[in-house]
Structure formats: structure tokens, C-alpha cells
Amino acid sequence: MKFVIKHEIKGRIRAHAVQYRMTFEQADRMQYYLESQDMITSAKVQNRTGDFTICYKGDREKVIKLLQTFRYEEVDIPENYAQNSGRELNQEYWDKLVETVIYHYGNKLFLPYSVRACITAVKSVKYLWMGVRTLAKGKIEVPVLDATAIGVSMFRGDIATAGSVMFLLGIGEILEEWTHKKSVGDLARSMSLNISKVWLVSDGQEVLVPFSSVKSGDRVRIHMGNVIPFDGTVVEGEAMVNQASLTGESVAVRKIENGEVYAGTVVEEGELTIRVREANGSSKFEKIVTMIEESEKLKSGLESKAEHLADKLVPYTLAGTGLTYLLTRNVTKALAVLMVDFSCALKLAMPISVLSAIREASSYNVTVKGGKYLEAMAEADTIVFDKTGTLTKAQPTVVDVVPFCDKTPDELLRIGACLEEHFPHSMAKAVVNAAQDKGLIHEEFHSKVEYIVAHGISSKINDQKVVVGSYHFVFEDEESQIPEGMEEKFQELPSEYSHLYMAIEGKLAAVICIEDPLREEAPQIIKNLKAAGISKVVMMTGDSDRTAKAIAKRVGVDVYYSEVLPEDKANFVEQEKAAGRKVIMIGDGINDSPALSAADIGIAISDGAEIAREIADVTMSGDDLSEIVTLKLISNKLMKRIHKNYRNIVGFNTALIILGVTGILQPTVSALLHNTSTLYISLKSMENLLEEENEVEE
Missing domain, CATH: 2.70.150.10 (Calcium-transporting ATPase, cytoplasmic transduction domain A)
Structure with missing residues (x-):
């Protein structure tokens, strides 16, 4: 591909593809190609301009070579990638927005008054009919207010005001629909299948x-x-x-x-x-979109309250209009009240704020399954971490296999991998990867494998029972024994590693020593979470007290619990909630699922078990715990934005009503200022909550 570099700093290149135009399909192919390269950390392709921006790590010359050798026709993308990319949706709504603005102001500039009056009258029918239908249902809500304002303006011959009100309402509808569909699309894509x-x-x-x-x-x-x-x-x-x-x-x-x-x-x-x-599997995406759009999960408590408050305020606005007319006998002053209402801005700005926050979180590799979880995140004061794969790295490695029988370490590792490959856990993956690295190819020579959650696995090989798992499972539940004369060897096992025990026919056969290194960023993340409002940090693990204590000390958690079972984690979460605390649970395994369900907000690490991601309210697809802090900061700022929007809407519109009733502002000016402020607040609500300078401390 031919391209021109337009701007460059270390680790980032912005360039332009030299071609006549870039289609949606070409942009999607290029986006997929760039994102699939290990050395490229992020990529953004603009089909309209042909520009693309990439952030990379490593050798710049290799990145340039990647771009030079790129060919659209040589890239095979998943069947549903282009269909669900959202690129065409964004273009469609941007064009709608531009067309609406050009049409409105073009009419005002080039069409005579009589033609504009006819067009405005025809367009007003839609809003008047919506108002009548709402009244027919026995409700006095926002459509009634819109219809009254437009209807009274038309009755008075004030075509300009009626047209401006409908124009701004139309812009608001496009922005709300665009933001909603994009947020739902982003959310659904991130929830779609990711199975290799x-x-x-x-x-x-x-x-x-x-x-x-x-x-x-x-x-x-x-x-x-x-x-x-x-x-x-x-x-x-x-x-x-x-x-x-x-x-x-x-x-x-x-x-x-x-x-x-x-x-x-x-x-x-x-x-x-x-x-x-x-x-x-293409139907999966559509099913998820339908589920999200129909689900009340998208509604946060504050968002729902704002919508209910908006509808409740409508009768008071109408009553205020009537009262103003009775006291002043001045239609203009009465219209000043009618043209200004609180409900329009409340119903538009609040959902946009929440959906924009969900979209922003997704840009940091965090998938939030609903607005109420952002609210729960903001209110949370307790966070519970699972250790393995969460505070420690998601890819533990086997450092040694200590035999306690006449089999070789490689043969024992091969048996372990043969059984462990069937189950999604970071420890199991470590055993499987170690066998692959050593080229230990195995056949499926065992019987059916039984998985005991949070304990281990059991099967039969050559009619001999084999169990692999924790100390509790192998020695207490299965009552396996250490071979005679090997007690001292067992006591001398290295204490700095986690241990996975394997027993054959009731006798310990091997101990697989696994290094589970602490995430480098973990101690700083704990500090950042406390600075963001978390007052209690807890670590829970099925590991021994010796291992748990060492990790807890290095990380800096407030309290830790070792050798816990899945029900212990869930019970602890319930106890904290009963004590009046808002609890976040973070885990990655099947054994974390009960606690993830019990917590006010469950967060799953993407590299863990599918069931954990399915049950969790939030999933993190990156490999950095800083995403948790990012989500906490986004949630905190979202709540501040919602409260600020509420104060601004009430304060500004109250001022407009007062100025209108006192005759200082004409209804046309009041309507324009009201709708402009609604549009301004809505657009501000679409902005990212985290500015670059306020991003999470590395």
C-alpha cells in the first residue's frame, strides 16, 4: 500500500492512504489487519478521509514494512466483522445530522415565507399527533408539551419559533438515536462470541x-x-x-x-x-442487540429518576403557563413559560451521558453491560480481588515437576496436560502450555474427565484413577497418601511457588510447581483505587496461607483470606453487602462465578473462564489492572456530570422562565435559548469524561 506519513512521534504514526477513495469494506479490512498485528497496540482508520492512526511498540521500520506490504485483497476478515463494525452506522447518522442542518438553514435563506410556512405546518403534524396520542392514553408527558408549544406557535402565526423548536427537537432525536445505537452496537460487539x-x-x-x-x-x-x-x-x-x-x-x-x-x-x-x-453464528449479534435494547440494564438509577422527573414536571409547566396567562392576560408572557421546560433537557442529556460513558469505557477495553453498573461502581467502597489471574499475571508458568513415583517428570507433565486441557483455568493453561513447549504430544487415552469446581479434576488412565488439584482436594477429599520414605522430599518443596498435586491410585505421583508472578502494576493500582474512593481492599484465594500472605503483603491489600471455596467468596460478599457496603468483585475463574453474581458489580478478566465473563456485569479485555481504576474514575465523573447537568438544566431554565414572565425575553428568544442550551448540554454530555492529562497514573 502507498501512504504518506502526515505526523509522527515515538510510538505513534498518523498517515494518509494514497488512493482515490476508501470504501467501508477497505477500511474494515485495514482496521482488522492493523489490530491483528502484535506490535500495533491500537489503530483507527477513517474511510472518508483515507487517514489512519496507529500506536505501536518496538521497531519503527518493521511497522513501516507492515504498512508497505499490506494489500486489501490479501486480508481475510471474519464474516461478521464488517457487518458489525459500526462504521456504516456512524456515517449514516453523521450524514443525517449534516443534511438536517443544511435543510433547515437552506430553507430560511432561500425559500419565501409562504413556502416555509407550508413546510413547517406539514412537519408540525407529526408532533401534534404524538401529543394527541399521549393525551389519549391519559398521560401528560413531554410529547404533550412539545405539541402544545408547536401548536400555539402555529396558531399565533409564529412560524419561525415553531420551525426552530422542531429543528432542535429533530437534532436532539438524531443525536440521541445515534449515541444509543452506537453504544448498544459497541456493547453487543464486545459481548459477541470470541472463540478461536x-x-x-x-x-x-x-x-x-x-x-x-x-x-x-x-x-x-x-x-x-x-x-x-x-x-x-x-x-x-x-x-x-x-x-x-x-x-x-x-x-x-x-x-x-x-x-x-x-x-x-x-x-x-x-x-x-x-x-x-x-x-x-451471525444470529448471536442480533440477539444480543435485541436483548440490550429491551433490557432495563441500560438504565442507571439516576437516569430513570431523571426520566420520571421529566414526565412529572410537564403538568407543572402547563399549569404555570395557564396561571401566567390568568394573572397577566398576556399571551406572550404565558408562551414564555410554555416554550421553556425542564423535561426535554433532562430526558435527552441523562441517557446520552450514561451511554457515552459506556462507549468511553469500551475504548479502554472495558465492557459495561448497563448504566446501573456505572452507578454501582461510583458508589462502591469495597473491592474483592481473586488472586490467581487477577492480582497475579493471567499466564502462570510451570517451573518444575517434582516426581514422587517411578515416572519421569515429562511423562507426569504429559498426563497432567492431557487432563487439564479440557478446562478453562489459568493453572490448567500453564500445565498445557508447558507440555506444548516441551513437545509432549499426547493422545486422548483417559476416560471421561470430571471437574470438581475449585478443587481439581478426576479421571481414569489404564483403569487407574488419577486426580489433579489442590492440597485440600488431593489429600483431604480424595485421601491420597505421600509414598513411604518421601515425606522429607515433600516438606522441602519450594515455598515460593504454587503447587498443583497429582495422585495416581491414591498415591502422590507428582507436584507441579507453578510460578504465578505478581502483576507489576498491582501495588500501584491498589493505591489508585483507594485514592478514587475505595476504602477496603480484600484478596481471596484458594492458595495456602503461606502463599496468600506473601502476595497480600507485596500488593498492600487491607485484608486477605486463604484456602477459600467458591461459596466462601460469595458468602463474604453477601456479608459485606448486609453491612451496608457496596461491593466490587473481580475474578477470572469458574470458582469466582458465585461471588461475581452476588456482588453489586462483578468484573471478569477476559482471559479467564467464559462463564465468569458471561455472569459478570463488566469485562476487561486488556491485560492491565489500570482498567479497573479507569472504570472507577469514569463512573465517579459520570455521577458528577449527571448532577451538574441537573443543576444547570434547572437553574438555566428557571432563569429563562423568570425573564420571560417579566417581559425581558420574548417567547421566540426563550425557545431558542432553551433549545440551544438543551443541545449544548447534550453535546457536552457526549464528550469523554477522562481527558488525556487525567488518565490513570502508570
Whole structure:
């Protein structure tokens, strides 16, 4: 590709693609290509201007080479990527906005008064009809006020005022619809499936294959804790499936043979083999959009109160208009009250503020599933961290395999990987990755693997029972024994690592030592959270007290709990809530799901189990805990913005009414100032809450 660099600083390039025009498809292909490169941290492509901006890490010359070798036709993008990118939506609404402004002012400049009067009269029918319909339902709400203001202006022959009111109402409708659709689209895209590989059942064996290679009619097996990747029919197995993402049901649904399952739902217990009906999965996006648009999750408490208050104020505005006329017998002064109302600005600015905050959070790799969670985040004073994969890095590594039998470390690691690869947990991934790095290829020679949440896994190999998991599971639940004469070796296991125990036929066979390094940013993030309003920071883990105590001290949490079970985490959250505290729970595993559900706001790390992401109210797709602080700051500032908007709307419109009733302002001027202020506040509400200089301290 030919391009010209327009501006450049270290780590960032803004350039222009040298071509006649860039289509939506080309822009999407380029965006996908840039985002898929490891050295490029972010990219933004503007199809209208052909400009693109990239932020990168590493060698500049390699970035230039990437751009030079880029060809649109050589980039294969996922089938739904372009369809759901939102690029065409933004262009559509921007064009609508420009056309509305040009049409309005073009009419005023070039059309005679009589023609403008006819056009205004025709356009007013829509608003008058909406007002009549609202009255017919026995409601006195904003459409009634709009209809009254436009109707009275038309009756008095004040075409200019009626036209201005309808113009500003139209602009407000476009902005609200645009912001709403974009926010919902961004949210739905981030909630859409992000699955790269699935377990295909072929000739009775499970084979891990790319998601894109599965066809309709294929059989796919879904283990506990995993997302169902396709719509299909159950052909084998039984499971409890969480369908909250599609139906809103909080209780899992039992699925048995011949039952229907849907892409994006999660297997909470059991496992299923399904026959794929829709390999595309394209219906998932539309289903999520519908769910979001119909769900009250998008409404924060303050937002809902503002809307209810807006409707409640309408009768008072109408009463004020009538009272002003009775006292002054002056239609102009009465109209001054009618032309100015609080409800329009309240109903427009508040939802836009919330949806814009959700959109802004998504730009920081944070997906918020509704406005009420931003409000809960702002009010939160307690935060509970799971340790593994949250305060520690999401990719722990195996540093040693200590054998306690006659098998070699590599053979024991191969057995562990064979069992662990079926389950989504950071410790399991560490074992699987270690085996892959050593080239330890294994066959599926074990029987069915049983997963015991927060404990471990159990299976049979060559008719011998094999268990892998925590100390509590292996030695207390399964009553495994340390081989005779090896007690001293067991006591000398390195204390700085987490331990994963493997027993065969009731005898300890190996201890897999896993390094779970602390996230470098974790101590600073704890300080930043406290500065942002969190008063109590808690760490909970299933690890031993020795490991937990060391991590807690380094991170700087207020209190920690070790060797806890999933129900312990959930119970602790409930106790904190009962004590009047607002609780955030952050986790990444299946064992965190009960606590994520119990918390006022549950946050899931994206690299963790699918069920955790499904249940959580917020997901973080980046690999940096600073996103939590960013979300807290956005939430805090959103609440300040909503309160500020409320004060400004009430104060400014009250002043306009007073000036109108005293005769200082004419109704036309009052209407113009009122609608202009509404538009101004709405546009300000669309601005990002976090300015660059106020971003999270690194």
C-alpha cells in the first residue's frame, strides 16, 4: 500500500492512504489487519478521509514494512466483522445530522415565507399527533408539551419559533438515536462470541479444531464452564445451561438429548455434545442487540429518576403557563413559560451521558453491560480481588515437576496436560502450555474427565484413577497418601511457588510447581483505587496461607483470606453487602462465578473462564489492572456530570422562565435559548469524561 506519513512521534504514526477513495469494506479490512498485528497496540482508520492512526511498540521500520506490504485483497476478515463494525452506522447518522442542518438553514435563506410556512405546518403534524396520542392514553408527558408549544406557535402565526423548536427537537432525536445505537452496537460487539477453537467430535474422539472450520451438521462437545459456540441440538449428555445473555433468566436451564441450545449461552454444570445447526453464528449479534435494547440494564438509577422527573414536571409547566396567562392576560408572557421546560433537557442529556460513558469505557477495553453498573461502581467502597489471574499475571508458568513415583517428570507433565486441557483455568493453561513447549504430544487415552469446581479434576488412565488439584482436594477429599520414605522430599518443596498435586491410585505421583508472578502494576493500582474512593481492599484465594500472605503483603491489600471455596467468596460478599457496603468483585475463574453474581458489580478478566465473563456485569479485555481504576474514575465523573447537568438544566431554565414572565425575553428568544442550551448540554454530555492529562497514573 502507498501512504504518506502526515505526523509522527515515538510510538505513534498518523498517515494518509494514497488512493482515490476508501470504501467501508477497505477500511474494515485495514482496521482488522492493523489490530491483528502484535506490535500495533491500537489503530483507527477513517474511510472518508483515507487517514489512519496507529500506536505501536518496538521497531519503527518493521511497522513501516507492515504498512508497505499490506494489500486489501490479501486480508481475510471474519464474516461478521464488517457487518458489525459500526462504521456504516456512524456515517449514516453523521450524514443525517449534516443534511438536517443544511435543510433547515437552506430553507430560511432561500425559500419565501409562504413556502416555509407550508413546510413547517406539514412537519408540525407529526408532533401534534404524538401529543394527541399521549393525551389519549391519559398521560401528560413531554410529547404533550412539545405539541402544545408547536401548536400555539402555529396558531399565533409564529412560524419561525415553531420551525426552530422542531429543528432542535429533530437534532436532539438524531443525536440521541445515534449515541444509543452506537453504544448498544459497541456493547453487543464486545459481548459477541470470541472463540478461536472448539472440540469437534470425530470418530468418537475429541479433536481441537479452529472455530471457522466447523460446518452445519458437525458434532461439537462443550465442557462445563465453556460457552456454547453455535446454535444446535443436543445429541448426547446433560447439562445446566446459563441463558442469561439471551433470555435474561437468572436460573440455569436443564438441557438433555434433543434439546435446543443457542450460541453464547454457557454450560454451568455437566457437558453436552451438540449437532451444529448454524455454523455461522451471525444470529448471536442480533440477539444480543435485541436483548440490550429491551433490557432495563441500560438504565442507571439516576437516569430513570431523571426520566420520571421529566414526565412529572410537564403538568407543572402547563399549569404555570395557564396561571401566567390568568394573572397577566398576556399571551406572550404565558408562551414564555410554555416554550421553556425542564423535561426535554433532562430526558435527552441523562441517557446520552450514561451511554457515552459506556462507549468511553469500551475504548479502554472495558465492557459495561448497563448504566446501573456505572452507578454501582461510583458508589462502591469495597473491592474483592481473586488472586490467581487477577492480582497475579493471567499466564502462570510451570517451573518444575517434582516426581514422587517411578515416572519421569515429562511423562507426569504429559498426563497432567492431557487432563487439564479440557478446562478453562489459568493453572490448567500453564500445565498445557508447558507440555506444548516441551513437545509432549499426547493422545486422548483417559476416560471421561470430571471437574470438581475449585478443587481439581478426576479421571481414569489404564483403569487407574488419577486426580489433579489442590492440597485440600488431593489429600483431604480424595485421601491420597505421600509414598513411604518421601515425606522429607515433600516438606522441602519450594515455598515460593504454587503447587498443583497429582495422585495416581491414591498415591502422590507428582507436584507441579507453578510460578504465578505478581502483576507489576498491582501495588500501584491498589493505591489508585483507594485514592478514587475505595476504602477496603480484600484478596481471596484458594492458595495456602503461606502463599496468600506473601502476595497480600507485596500488593498492600487491607485484608486477605486463604484456602477459600467458591461459596466462601460469595458468602463474604453477601456479608459485606448486609453491612451496608457496596461491593466490587473481580475474578477470572469458574470458582469466582458465585461471588461475581452476588456482588453489586462483578468484573471478569477476559482471559479467564467464559462463564465468569458471561455472569459478570463488566469485562476487561486488556491485560492491565489500570482498567479497573479507569472504570472507577469514569463512573465517579459520570455521577458528577449527571448532577451538574441537573443543576444547570434547572437553574438555566428557571432563569429563562423568570425573564420571560417579566417581559425581558420574548417567547421566540426563550425557545431558542432553551433549545440551544438543551443541545449544548447534550453535546457536552457526549464528550469523554477522562481527558488525556487525567488518565490513570502508570
